[in-house]
Amino acid sequence: MNAYLGSVVSDADAVPGASIAVQTYGDFLNFNPHLHAITTDGCFLDDGSFKVAPGFVLEDLEEIFQYEVLKMLKKEGKINDAAFENMLSWRHSSFNVYIGDRIYPSDKTGLGNLARYTIQA
Numbered sequence: 085m086n087a088y089l090g091s092v093v094s095d096a097d098a099v100p101g102a103s104i105a106v107q108t109y110g111d112f113l114n115f116n117p118h119l120h121a122i123t124t125d126g127c128f129l130d131d132g133s134f135k136v137a138p139g140f141v142l143e144d145l146e147e148i149f150q151y152e153v154l155k156m157l158k159k160e161g162k163i164n165d166a167a168f169e170n171m172l173s174w175r176h177s178s179f180n181v182y183i184g185d186r187i188y189p190s191d192k193t194g195l196g197n198l199a200r201y202t203i204q205a
Contacts, residue, residue: 089127089137098127098135105202120202125186140183150179 089100101124110116126136154171157163163171171177187194 089124095127095129095135097130099129100124100127103202107204122198122202142181142183145181145183146177146179149181150177153179 089098102121103123104119104121107118107120108115124134125140126134128134150172154163154168158165158168184198187198189195
């Protein structure tokens, strides 16, 4: 997210905000590891201002997320180069990103609902 937002905001010192919770179960209480994340739609600058990103491209975020997870697994010795390349080529990788509607700071109900969903584990 840092690299993606930094590139669309185009400021070397730009820093995004995020809160991420690890979830380990699915709807049927089955093992389904995934992340819930609340992220800013832009970056904070050194002068204290906030610069909104022009927009997210869902496919780009999914590709970045898949690549970074696989890179981490390779670094940890959990997969090798062949598995890394093979998994990058999968048509349906199961790496999904959902982008919901923007929630503004003044929307206390929306923020509360999102926070409760994120920490439901």
